[in-house]
Amino acid sequence: MRILLLTRYSPMGPSSRIRHYQFLPALAEAGLSVSVAPLLPDSYLEALYAGKPRSPLRIAAAYADRLRHMAGLCRFDLLWIEKELLPWLPYGIESWFLRNAPPYIVDFDDAWFHHYDRSRWPLVRHLLGRKLDRVMRRAALVTAGNAYLADRAAAAGARAVEILPTVVDLDRYPLPPPAPADGPAVVGWIGSPMTDHYLSLIAGPLRRLEAETGARLSLVGANPKVLYGPSTDHHPWSEDSEAGHIAAFDIGIMPLDDTPWEQGKCGYKLIQYMACGKPVIASPVGVNRDIVEHGVNGFLAETPDEWLEALRRLARDPGLRSRMGAAGRAKVEAQYSLAVTAPRLVGLLRAAAAG
The missing domain is CATH 3.40.50.2000 (Glycogen Phosphorylase B;)
Known part of the structure; x- marks a missing residue:
């Protein structure tokens, strides 16, 4: 079984590291082949933490790289997405690139949707306010780190929702x-x-x-x-x-x-x-x-x-x-341990790919 993992960051990003990367050895041991394609480079996080401006050119290049990865989706049985493919872009663009994609799981460990639906900018609320609800509705499975996130997915009409707590090794x-x-x-x-x-x-x-x-x-x-x-x-x-x-x-x-x-x-x-x-x-x-x-x-x-x-x-x-x-x-x-949660995740990934 071949999975394309589309994280937001490398292991330098906390959510990417603890919700995805730390599971990779267990997934490999279970016979799952996972290719990883983070969206944003470490330099983005370094600038963010230092309070410095992020380079628009590097961000544009990162998005272009992600779109290139989307061209080869037919090689995979399942997509495993951290939150969304293309942050701050409307759902219509994301949906177009997913039109011939295999099934996908989308994972949330924070209320990222509130960056959109509670934005102080009316245009953001208009264009993106329901974007992640639509992403969740289309997913084969939504994994959520707590009940608040799971309730949002259920209200959005997600087909399947599982609470998968954040865990430690x-x-x-x-x-x-x-x-x-x-x-x-x-x-x-x-x-x-x-x-x-x-x-x-x-x-x-x-x-x-x-x-x-x-x-x-x-x-x-x-x-x-x-x-x-x-x-x-x-x-x-x-x-x-x-x-x-x-x-x-x-x-x-x-x-x-x-x-x-x-x-x-x-x-x-x-x-x-x-x-x-x-x-x-x-x-x-x-x-x-x-x-x-x-x-x-x-x-x-x-x-x-x-x-x-x-x-x-x-x-x-x-x-x-x-x-x-x-x-x-x-x-x-x-x-809340990796040993308890990893076997459950393996089962969820297999079930999502099987439809």
Whole structure:
């Protein structure tokens, strides 16, 4: 069985890496032949994260490359698409290139459709507002990272919808040795310069915690200018080092706004923290409510006072951190691991190709 995987990015892109590339070895082992064709080059992401302009010429060249890939679709049994073929172009163009295509699966791990249907630009809403609904309706299968995304696909009239959670490869997340009980707690966050603004939601509780307990804040992948007190440590993100940095946390955090965009998030950083046996604190938004069992593997905190109380409890109680961390690891092993999810994905791909 031959599959053409059309991702948005190389493994440098978080969604592309964790929703697609990390499954490739398991798919190969199952006898599936997957050819990969990312849309945008790494230089696009590098400029995006650095806040620099992206080259229109390079973007145009990337789209031209994608169209060239579309010319050879007859060689494949199935297309596996990350969100859409041609971002920011109308459905009619995309549909024309898919007119003689094999069946396709389309995957969503965020509410990308809200870039279109909630755009501040009327022309974008008019031309693209229902584009992804039409992409989902035509798909043999829509895989969605959470119920919010799956509900959108079902409302769009998708023929088949499956919730496929975002998962981790536990071989990359060995449990670290128990942290020393003495010394200040390390509160950790992992993300990118595109998402570190959520930390501002809990700036007050973080500063209070540092003043009261001496806790340190460890940020992986954030803009180095983000500071919430003198005890903020910054670490650049890399795929090879991320698990090691998380292993050095005592508490993992995921503050979020509560808007339709955040409802589409899949809680990946929570799953990473829990894979390393760390207790978590998260905003009670979207899938976070499913991942975090309040009082079992972490806490859900909405107001600044709730955040401060949860941070205090975990910072001051190593035993509680250990118990919650163990519960989180067990949940990842059962529900959010590559070993559990890869066989299911293999079955979904085979079924979609068979029609």
